Amino acid sequence: MTFKPLNENDIVNTRTLLHEAIPLTGSIISGSYVTNAAPDNIKYYPHGMFQTVYDYPYASSSANHVFDVTCGFSSQSALVAGPNGMETKKNNIYGQMAQLLVGYNATGSVQLFDEDGNLFDPVGDKMKEIFVVPFSRLLVKDEIKKETFQMILDVDTHATTQPFTNTLTISDLGASNEYRVNSPVGEYGILYAEDNSSILDLVNHGNADRIKTVDSVDYLRCGLIFYQAGIAVLTGSVFGNLLTTPLAGATSEIFYNDGSNDLGIDDVFASSSIDDCGSSLLHRVQNIQFNNTTELNSTVYFCRVNHNEFNYSSNPTYLENSRVRVKTQSTDEPVSYITTIGLYNDRNELLATAKLSEALKKSPSTEFTIRARLDY
Amino acid sequence: MGFLDNSGDIILDVVLTDHGRMLLAKGDGTFQITKFALGDEEIDYSLYDKNHSSGSAYYDLQILQTPILEAFTNNASSMKTRLQTYTNLELLFLPVLRLNDSMQINETVTNGPFIVAADAAAEDGNGGSSDQGVAVTEDGKIRQGFMLGESLGGTIIKVDQGLDTTEVSPKRRLDDDLKETSYILQIDNRLGKIVDTQGTLAAFDYIDDDNIAYYTLDLGDTFVSENTNDTKDPKEVIDGPRGTRTEFRIQSSMDLNTSSFLFEQLGGTTTLANAEAGGAGTSSVLFIDTNVRLTGVKTGVMIDVPVRFVRLA
Numbered sequence: 001m002t003f004k005p006l007n008e009n010d011i012v013n014t015r016t017l018l019h020e021a022i023p024l025t026g027s028i029i030s031g032s033y034v035t036n037a038a039p040d041n042i043k044y045y046p047h048g049m050f051q052t053v054y055d056y057p058y059a060s061s062s063a064n065h066v067f068d069v070t071c072g073f074s075s076q077s078a079l080v081a082g083p084n085g086m087e088t089k090k091n092n093i094y095g096q097m098a099q100l101l102v103g104y105n106a107t108g109s110v111q112l113f114d115e116d117g118n119l120f121d122p123v124g125d126k127m128k129e130i131f132v133v134p135f136s137r138l139l140v141k142d143e144i145k146k147e148t149f150q151m152i153l154d155v156d157t158h159a160t161t162q163p164f165t166n167t168l169t170i171s172d173l174g175a176s177n178e179y180r181v182n183s184p185v186g187e188y189g190i191l192y193a194e195d196n197s198s199i200l201d202l203v204n205h206g207n208a209d210r211i212k213t214v215d216s217v218d219y220l221r222c223g224l225i226f227y228q229a230g231i232a233v234l235t236g237s238v239f240g241n242l243l244t245t246p247l248a249g250a251t252s253e254i255f256y257n258d259g260s261n262d263l264g265i266d267d268v269f270a271s272s273s274i275d276d277c278g279s280s281l282l283h284r285v286q287n288i289q290f291n292n293t294t295e296l297n298s299t300v301y302f303c304r305v306n307h308n309e310f311n312y313s314s315n316p317t318y319l320e321n322s323r324v325r326v327k328t329q330s331t332d333e334p335v336s337y338i339t340t341i342g343l344y345n346d347r348n349e350l351l352a353t354a355k356l357s358e359a360l361k362k363s364p365s366t367e368f369t370i371r372a373r374l375d376y
Numbered sequence: 377m378g379f380l381d382n383s384g385d386i387i388l389d390v391v392l393t394d395h396g397r398m399l400l401a402k403g404d405g406t407f408q409i410t411k412f413a414l415g416d417e418e419i420d421y422s423l424y425d426k427n428h429s430s431g432s433a434y435y436d437l438q439i440l441q442t443p444i445l446e447a448f449t450n451n452a453s454s455m456k457t458r459l460q461t462y463t464n465l466e467l468l469f470l471p472v473l474r475l476n477d478s479m480q481i482n483e484t485v486t487n488g489p490f491i492v493a494a495d496a497a498a499e500d501g502n503g504g505s506s507d508q509g510v511a512v513t514e515d516g517k518i519r520q521g522f523m524l525g526e527s528l529g530g531t532i533i534k535v536d537q538g539l540d541t542t543e544v545s546p547k548r549r550l551d552d553d554l555k556e557t558s559y560i561l562q563i564d565n566r567l568g569k570i571v572d573t574q575g576t577l578a579a580f581d582y583i584d585d586d587n588i589a590y591y592t593l594d595l596g597d598t599f600v601s602e603n604t605n606d607t608k609d610p611k612e613v614i615d616g617p618r619g620t621r622t623e624f625r626i627q628s629s630m631d632l633n634t635s636s637f638l639f640e641q642l643g644g645t646t647t648l649a650n651a652e653a654g655g656a657g658t659s660s661v662l663f664i665d666t667n668v669r670l671t672g673v674k675t676g677v678m679i680d681v682p683v684r685f686v687r688l689a
Binding site for chain 1: 386387388389390391392393395396399406407408409410411412413414415416417418419420421422424426435436439440442444445446447448449451454455457458459460461462463465466467468469470471472539540541542543560581582584590616672673674675676677678
């Protein structure tokens with residue numbers, strides 16, 4: 001007999017979650033790959049709806065897609081776009097993202113992004129101007145692991161001589177125990193900003209009702225992270241609120257300079273192109289990190305090799321003139337060596353194989369259970 | 377007090393074969409693992425040294441040092457030799473497959489393969505209208521080792537199973553455990569198909585992703601019969617107890633029969649004697665070399681039969 005049937009007690013299905021740490025340093029995102037002041041690893045498109053960040057100059061086949069950046073504001077926003085403000089495109093981006101990530105209300109209208117996920121709260125905490133960062137499926141895999149997302153952003157005035165002196169850490173604080181499930185794209189958590197420099201008075205900038213205090217540290221609600229979709233949404237107001245008053249040593253609340261104009265955050269949303277909006281954010285990223293999750297479904301086949309089984313071989317070298325080489329006389333124990341497991345269907349078709357790292361001696365005095373795991 | 381050895385449970389990561397992936401993608405329910413087998417194709421048992429001067433612990437030292445390759449994903453390349461279960465642990469002899477070329481109709485070309493003439497022109501110059509055919513002599517007899525791939529005549533491939541040893545008399549019956557009753561035959565489906573000695577086409581079980589067709593041939597059908605000859609006989613190649621016999625011919629595929637495309641892609645050119653008067657003439661032919669593999673389902677024994685397909689250049 002060559003084949004041994006597997007019965008229902010020999011096959012078991014398991015599910016394992018694998019996690020990988022994904023660190024994205026700011027130097028990859030901006031500054032490392034520059035030719036003539038233009039980044040080689042950021043791809044801009046003629047349609048101008050978003051830009052794509054790669055981990056290497058994108059013309060190279062070695063480059064991997066890391067994430068995209070875009071921004072938009074709702075038609076309900078108080079902002080009025082300037083002449084280059086691409087208002088329609090920004091409205092479209094907001095509408096698309098809201099439709100996808102927040103969904104519709106009972107009347108079929110697209111709902112606005114809400115800072116705390118309470119979509120029935122009519123006022124106050126709607127995010128009408130947003131940065132959207134969809135991460136590549138290559139990094140996210142099946143989903144972002146809850147309470148692992150962190151983004152550190154520079155909150156100094158634009159073009160300070162020493163960037164990243166004052167930073168803001170944005171994270172999904174406590175999300176493993178507190179997340180929302182009322183999105184059409186699965187679970188999402190609330191992003192909170194922590195002032196690392198202790199120079200930004202979060203509470204006294206009119207943010208008191210958006211503050212969560214943990215261990216005497218104030219955290220400001222500033223966006224949402226959609227775990228299965230792998231998309232982070234940041235409210236533009238996080239910068240607006242923090243930078244309303246000039247930082248120490250700065251003379252104005254400059255969020256971005258588009259080459260000719262110093263712009264505040266509202267100006268960027270209103271009058272800059274989507275590409276410039278994205279660049280304004282990318283220049284401020286010091287670090288992004290999260291853990292991804294891969295859902296591994298496995299079937300384990302318990303190949304039970306009993307003492308009286310598989311002791312002979314059909315290997316041509318096993319015989320010399322039909323005589324078993326490993327025996328001198330018939331009463332000697334037969335011996336064989338296992339190197340490979342083959343898994344078959346009823347039609348004897350070889351569907352899967354597994355190899356041992358070294359030959360395993362099999363004789364009537366030994367038996368094994370070999371767990372062959374097939375991952376999907 | 378030492379720890380107990382807990383190494384009895386071995387965990388292995390399995391990879392799907394290319395054929396397995398194909399069946400998985402089909403989604404028709406054929407991807408259902410129901411049994412397993414164990415292989416040992418890297419092992420050279422001739423390294424087993426029963427007479428090692430340092431004792432039995434050293435008998436298999438070289439075998440255990442054999443490096444093992446990672447898994448091949450080509451289904452036809454893996455699990456070529458499998459471990460066997462026999463309830464009788466005192467077996468000293470095991471069956472083999474031997475090509476029986478003891479009769480003229482079963483012979484290969486001298487020191488060569490079986491040759492299949494792919495079309496009528498290569499067989500006999502389209503029924504004798506030309507003398508360029510390579511499968512027949514000038515007097516119309518089929519040459520040794522040649523099969524007629526179109527008209528299905530000529531040499532019959534015959535494979536015998538049994539204990540090929542003079543230490544056991546052929547008078548002894550082969551144990552039922554050792555008598556093979558079913559064979560899997562593999563042939564490249566682009567090149568040929570299997571027919572019985574009467575020219576009846578066999579039905580294949582399936583064709584894998586590499587175009588290898590798999591046929592099951594069972595005892596009692598027109599391909600497999602019991603070898604009841606228990607005498608010492610020059611027509612037998614199995615010296616000891618005999619089991620079953622498989623006989624078949626090969627029909628050339630439609631592609632080889634009608635086109636030289638595959639010959640140019642997979643083969644080469646050579647010359648073969650043709651049917652010109654005087655016996656000295658040769659024809660230039662295109663050829664493809666391949667193997668037909670016959671494997672015993674019960675005993676796992678295997679033989680590769682070399683076959684050459686030819687067509688006039």
